[in-house]
Amino acid sequence: MSIPPPNQPEHPAASAGSAAANLEHVRIATPENHEGDEPDRAPRTRAERARARAKERAESGIGPTGRPLREIPEPPPLERHGPAKVLAMCNQKGGVGKTTSTINLGAALAECGRRVLLVDFDPQGALSVGLGIQPHELDQTVYNVIMERSVQIGDVLRKTRVDGVDLLPSNIDLSAAEVQLVAEVGREHTLLRVLRPVMNDYDYVLVDCQPSLGLLTVNALTAADGVIIPLECEFFSLRGVALLIDTIEKVQERLNPKLDITGILATMYDPRTLHSKEVMARVVEAFGDTVFDTVINRTVRFPETTVAGEPITTWAPKSAGATAYRALAREVIAR
Numbered sequence: 021m022s023i024p025p026p027n028q029p030e031h032p033a034a035s036a037g038s039a040a041a042n043l044e045h046v047r048i049a050t051p052e053n054h055e056g057d058e059p060d061r062a063p064r065t066r067a068e069r070a071r072a073r074a075k076e077r078a079e080s081g082i083g084p085t086g087r088p089l090r091e092i093p094e095p096p097p098l099e100r101h102g103p104a105k106v107l108a109m110c111n112q113k114g115g116v117g118k119t120t121s122t123i124n125l126g127a128a129l130a131e132c133g134r135r136v137l138l139v140d141f142d143p144q145g146a147l148s149v150g151l152g153i154q155p156h157e158l159d160q161t162v163y164n165v166i167m168e169r170s171v172q173i174g175d176v177l178r179k180t181r182v183d184g185v186d187l188l189p190s191n192i193d194l195s196a197a198e199v200q201l202v203a204e205v206g207r208e209h210t211l212l213r214v215l216r217p218v219m220n221d222y223d224y225v226l227v228d229c230q231p232s233l234g235l236l237t238v239n240a241l242t243a244a245d246g247v248i249i250p251l252e253c254e255f256f257s258l259r260g261v262a263l264l265i266d267t268i269e270k271v272q273e274r275l276n277p278k279l280d281i282t283g284i285l286a287t288m289y290d291p292r293t294l295h296s297k298e299v300m301a302r303v304v305e306a307f308g309d310t311v312f313d314t315v316i317n318r319t320v321r322f323p324e325t326t327v328a329g330e331p332i333t334t335w336a337p338k339s340a341g342a343t344a345y346r347a348l349a350r351e352v353i354a355r
């Protein structure tokens with residue numbers, strides 16, 4: 021899939037009216053917002069009615085993106101592992117679900133028998149925390165591997181509680197790397213060099229980027245085969261995407277010709293609000309089939325998993341959130 025032109029609306033508010041007008045035709049359905057069984061009576065509350073409508077529409081075969089739901093087959097088992105496909109989870113906007121998606125997509129890929137390495141490339145260390153590791157207690161992190169030639173990636177990698185998922189952790193030390201790398205020869209290729217020795221041990225390497233387009237993110241894009249852009253279903257989240265795509269194109273031209281956008285992942289979708297539906301319609305209008313069919317609904321279950329220190333696929337395996345990330349894993353494998 022080639023990178024679509026940044027045909028973003030110049031100002032989201034500018035055509036909000038027309039997007040709203042078009043919504044008449046955008047049928048939204050989502051089975052993913054069902055956190056439990058529906059009561060066996062007519063829906064009474066607003067939320068129940070919204071869920072009933074969503075169910076009706078899901079049964080009509082239209083997904084939350086307004087496109088027909090496609091059946092994506094179970095991925096075939098692998099006969100051997102590697103070389104890994106590297107995917108950068110990237111959006112310079114904060115709090116859009118990059119880390120949540122890295123953990124849960126990683127865990128869902130592992131359920132499909134894929135070997136997964138998760139790279140925490142954010143000095144906040146949220147990915148490490150989300151997997152139950154306290155970053156400030158670590159002696160060595162990804163920072164040491166990228167800055168010290170004597171430290172090998174194997175010295176820092178660790179297994180997680182999730183079968184088939186390993187972690188390259190990070191902590192606040194990594195914030196120094198952004199400055200220190202500037203003086204290095206081949207500074208944009210540092211992460212790629214670091215990952216090379218383990219590429220044959222994994223099927224997927226997911227790099228959780230920090231919310232910026234600085235040198236660390238450029239390193240992730242230079243090492244990557246594809247980018248997954250988590251996008252919160254909220255108007256302001258559309259604003260920065262043109263700049264992000266511009267950066268991806270520059271990296272593709274100058275540093276990494278194989279780089280591609282694997283997909284745009286709509287997150288924190290609330291099927292009960294017109295606002296979420298409007299944003300979704302705009303995203304699909306702008307990016308077409310680059311948008312994953314799978315949409316991640318807003319649910320308190322995700323913040324809960326951070327506290328639990330494990331992915332939703334093991335913490336609440338039957339939840340709608342777990343089902344959604346499993347569907348995303350199938351889409352990612354199929355793309």
Ligand SMILES: Nc1ncnc2c1ncn2[C@@H]1O[C@H](COP(=O)(O)OP(=O)(O)OP(=O)(O)O)[C@@H](O)[C@H]1O
Binds near residue numbers: 142229287318
């Ligand atoms: N689908 C969701 N529904 C509700 N809350 C969510 C969802 N996805 C993520 N969250 C919560 O939103 C917050 C931000 O999510 P997350 O840390 O994944 O975003 P991020 O893009 O990695 O943020 P940052 O840019 O700071 O790294 C977290 O508290 C997370 O638990």
Ligand SMILES: [Mg+2]
Binds near residue numbers: 120146
């Ligand atoms: Mg994050």
